[in-house]
Amino acid sequence: MKPSLPQGTRDFAADTLRRRRYIIETIKSVFELYGFEPLETPSMENLETLMGKYGDEGDKLIFKILNNGLDNPVKRENALLNFEQILAGKNNKYITERALRYDLTIPFARYMAMNSGKLTIPFKRYQIQPVWRADRPQKGRYREFMQCDADIAGTYSLISDVELAEIYIDVFKRLKIEVDVKLNNRKILFALAEVTGSVTDINALTIAIDKLDKIGIKKVKEELVSVGLSENNISLIEKYITIDGTNSEKLEKIEAIVGKTESGKKGIEELQFMLSYLNNSLSEDSKQTINIDFTLARGLNYYTGTIYEVKAKNVEMGSIGGGGRYDDLTGLFGVPDMPGVGISFGLDRIYDVMEELNLFPENINQTTEILFFNLGEKESKQAYKLMQEMRLNNISCELFYENSKLDKQFKYASKKNIAYGVIIGSKEMEEKTCVVKDLAKGEQETIPENELLKYFNKLSLRF
RNA sequence: GUGGUUGUAGCUCAGUUGGUUAGAGCAUCAGAUUGUGAUUCUGAGGGUCGUGGGUUCGAGCCCCAUCAUCCACCCCA
Numbered sequence: 001m002k003p004s005l006p007q008g009t010r011d012f013a014a015d016t017l018r019r020r021r022y023i024i025e026t027i028k029s030v031f032e033l034y035g036f037e038p039l040e041t042p043s044m045e046n047l048e049t050l051m052g053k054y055g056d057e058g059d060k061l062i063f064k065i066l067n068n069g070l071d072n073p074v075k076r077e078n079a080l081l082n083f084e085q086i087l088a089g090k091n092n093k094y095i096t097e098r099a100l101r102y103d104l105t106i107p108f109a110r111y112m113a114m115n116s117g118k119l120t121i122p123f124k125r126y127q128i129q130p131v132w133r134a135d136r137p138q139k140g141r142y143r144e145f146m147q148c149d150a151d152i153a154g155t156y157s158l159i160s161d162v163e164l165a166e167i168y169i170d171v172f173k174r175l176k177i178e179v180d181v182k183l184n185n186r187k188i189l190f191a192l193a194e195v196t197g198s199v200t201d202i203n204a205l206t207i208a209i210d211k212l213d214k215i216g217i218k219k220v221k222e223e224l225v226s227v228g229l230s231e232n233n234i235s236l237i238e239k240y241i242t243i244d245g246t247n248s249e250k251l252e253k254i255e256a257i258v259g260k261t262e263s264g265k266k267g268i269e270e271l272q273f274m275l276s277y278l279n280n281s282l283s284e285d286s287k288q289t290i291n292i293d294f295t296l297a298r299g300l301n302y303y304t305g306t307i308y309e310v311k312a313k314n315v316e317m318g319s320i321g322g323g324g325r326y327d328d329l330t331g332l333f334g335v336p337d338m339p340g341v342g343i344s345f346g347l348d349r350i351y352d353v354m355e356e357l358n359l360f361p362e363n364i365n366q367t368t369e370i371l372f373f374n375l376g377e378k379e380s381k382q383a384y385k386l387m388q389e390m391r392l393n394n395i396s397c398e399l400f401y402e403n404s405k406l407d408k409q410f411k412y413a414s415k416k417n418i419a420y421g422v423i424i425g426s427k428e429m430e431e432k433t434c435v436v437k438d439l440a441k442g443e444q445e446t447i448p449e450n451e452l453l454k455y456f457n458k459l460s461l462r463f
Numbered sequence: 464g465u466g467g468u469u470g471u472a473g474c475u476c477a478g479u480u481g482g483u484u485a486g487a488g489c490a491u492c493a494g495a496u497u498g499u500g501a502u503u504c505u506g507a508g509g510g511u512c513g514u515g516g517g518u519u520c521g522a523g524c525c526c527c528a529u530c531a532u533c534c535a536c537c538c539c540a
Contacts, residue, residue: 004531057538060464103540131540136464138534145540207538299539319540346540375498410500425498437499444499 008135008143019360020146020351023175024128027148027345030171031126034163036150039125041107047091047099053106053332055203055301061133063100070095100132104149105302105329105342112153112340113333121154128347140317140349151342153329158270161306161325162277164343168310168321169286171345176359178313179320181289184296185271186303186324188254191264192240195257196233205237206297212241213295240294247275247292254294270305302326308343312353320349370397370456371413373406375425383424386434386452395456413439420459422452 005011012020050062070079082094101107104127112123128148135141150167152160165181172179189209193202208223217238224234236257243253251268258264271292278290298307305325312320323343330338354360370390372383383399390397398418400409413421423435423444434452437444447455 007531055538061538133539135539136537137532138536141539147540322540344540349540373499405496406498407496407500414501421499423499427498435499439500442500 006143008137008141010142010144016351018364019354020347022360022364023347023350023354024146024148026174027171027347028126028128030167030174031148031150033170034124034150034167036124036126039108039111039127040129041101041104041111041127043100043130044098045101045107045110047093047097049110049333050099050102050106051091053302054102055299057299058102061135062102063132063134064091064096065098065100066096067094067098101129102133103131104129104147104344105151108149108151108153108342109329109340110333112338113330113335116330116335116338119154122157122160123153124150125153126150140352142348146347148345148347149323149342151340153338153340156327156339158273158306159277161270161341162274164323164341165274165278165290165308166281168308168343169282169289172289172310173286175350175354177320177350177353177357179289180291180311180313182291182293182296182309182311183271183274184293184307185267185305186307187263187267187270187305188258188294189267189297191258191261191267192237194261194263196229196236203301209237209241209295210297217241243294247290250292250294251275267305274306298322298324302329304328306341312350312357315353315356317349317353317356319346320353321345367416368396368398368418370395370420370422371409371416371418372397372399373409373421373423374400374403375423376403379424379426379429382429382449383422386422386424386449389453390456393453393457410439420456424449 044065047062047064051059054062069075078094082092085092086095108125108127112119126149128146130144130146132144135143137143150164152164165183168179168181189206190202193205196205204227205224208220208227211223212220220241221234221238224237229237240254240257243250245253251272254264255268259268275290275292279287282290293309296307296309298309303324304327307324308322309319310321311317321344323341325339325341327339328336329340330336370387372380372387374380374383380399380403387397387399400412410421419439421437421439423437428434428446428449432449433446434449435444435446436452436455
C-alpha cells in the first residue's frame with residue numbers, strides 16, 4: 001500500500017518541531033509566571049460530555065469513535081437497529097459512545113466538576129494538548145491542532161479577566177508578533193438583542209454582526225432584514241456596529257444605545273473595570289494593542305461576560321487566540337456556581353504567522369556540537385572514548401559510524417549544522433593529540449587529547 | 464456540508480493541435496581526489512505520468528468516475 005496521512009494531519013520534522021517547541025515553551029513560561037498549574041486530560045471523552053456544548057455546527061465537527069465489538073454476531077440485530085438512528089443523524093451509545101476532544105475547555109469543566117471538592121479554589125490551570133475537529137482543511141485550519149489554554153475557575157473577580165488579557169500581550173510581545181487584542185462583553189450583546197427585540201434569536205443577530213469586517217455594512221443590513229428586524233431596530237444596530245474612537249470614547253457612545261438595560265449597564269461596567277486596570281499597568285505601546293470591538297461575538301455559546309479574540313497584524317490569518325468568561329460552566333455537569341474565565345492560543349496558526357513573517361530566531365536549530373570523525377578501527381575507538389568523556393560533561397556530540405571518505409563526513413556535519421569537528425588519525429594517535437576544527441570558520445588547531453574537555457568548556461563559555 | 468484548484472523522478476516544476484525511447488534544475492550515488500568539506504568536471508540510478516474505466520490505429524494531453532491536495536464559503540484556533 002502507498003503510505004499516506006489522514007486528511008488535515010501532519011508529521012513534524014526536527015526543524016518544525018523545534019520551532020513549535022519554542023512557541024510552546026514561551027507560552028508555558030508565561031502561564032507559569034502567572035501562577036497556572038499544568039493539567040492533561042485524555043484524548044477521548046465520553047461523547048455525551050461533548051455533545052451540545054459547541055452549538056449545532058460544533059456537534060457536527062466532533063470526531064466520533066466507533067464502538068468495538070460491533071461484529072459480534074450475537075449483537076448483530078441490535079447493532080443494525082441502532083445504526084438506523086445514526087443514519088437519522090442521532091447519536092447512539094451502542095454504536096458510538098466516545099469522541100476525540102474538540103477543545104480543552106469542556107474537558108477542563110468536566111475535570112472541575114469531578115474534582116471540585118479536592119481543588120484549591122480559585123483553580124488556575126493551563127493545558128497544552130492537541131484537539132481534533134472534522135473540518136475541511138484549508139489555510140490555517142487543520143483537523144488535528146494544538147491548543148494552549150489557561151483558565152481560572154471559581155472566582156467572579158474581574159482581575160482574572162484582566163490578567164488573561166495581559167498574558168496575551170505578554171506572550172505575543174515575547175514572540176515578537178504584532179497583534180490586535182480585541183475585547184468585548186457578551187452582556188453588551190445581550191443588551192443589544194434586548195433593545196432591538198431580537199432576544200429570541202440572539203445567535204442570528206451576533207452572527208450577522210460578527211461578519212461586518214468581512215462582508216461590509218450593506219450585506220449585514222440585508223441579513224438583518226432577512227432575520228425579520230424592523231427598520232428602526234436595524235438603524236439602531238447600524239449605530240452600534242459603527243461606533244469608533246478610542247476605547248473610552250467607544251464606551252461612552254455605547255452607553256447611549258444599551259446603557260438603559262441592566263445587562264448593558266453591567267457589561268459596560270465590566271469593560272470599564274478592565275480598562276482601568278490595563279491602562280494603569282500597561283506600557284503606552286501595549287495599550288495600543290487592546291481594542292474594544294463591540295462587533296466581536298465569538299461562536300461558543302457558553303460565554304457570558306468578557307470575550308477575547310487575538311488577530312495578528314500584517315498577515316492574512318484567522319484569529320490566533322480567543323476566549324472568554326463563562327459564569328456557569330460546570331452546571332451542565334451538576335456542579336453549580338462555578339464561574340470561570342479562560343483563553344486559548346492556537347499554536348498552529350501562531351506558527352504559520354511566524355513562518356510567514358519570518359519571526360523565528362536564527363539560533364533555534366541548535367543541534368550536535370561536535371562530530372568526531374571516523375578514520376579507522378583503532379582511531380574510532382579512541383574517538384569514542386573521548387566522545388563519552390564529552391557527553392559526561394553535557395557536551396552534545398556524535399561519532400561518525402562508518403570510516404567513509406572525509407568529505408562525506410564533512411557533509412554530514414554541515415547538514416546537521418554541527419559546530420566543531422574532531423579528527424583523530426594515526427598521526428594523532430601516536431602523538432596523543434587531536435585536531436579540532438571550527439567547521440564554520442574552517443580554522444583548525446592541534447591540541448593534546450587530555451586537554452580536549454578543557455578546550456570545549458572554555459569555548460562553551462562564549463555561548 | 465457547498466464550490467473551485469492542482470496531481471508527471473526524493474523535491475520544485477516543463478511537456479506544443481493527441482504521434483517514436485517522457486525532460487530540466489536541485490538532491491542522491493560513483494569516479495576525477497591518497498588525511499581536510501560546502502567549488503568544478505565526468506558518469507549513473509531513479510517514473511506503471513494519483514488510481515480505475517472509456518474514446519482512438521495511437522493518450523501524460525480528450526471524456527467519465529474515484530482518491531488525494533490546496534483554496535474559498537459555512538464555521539472556527
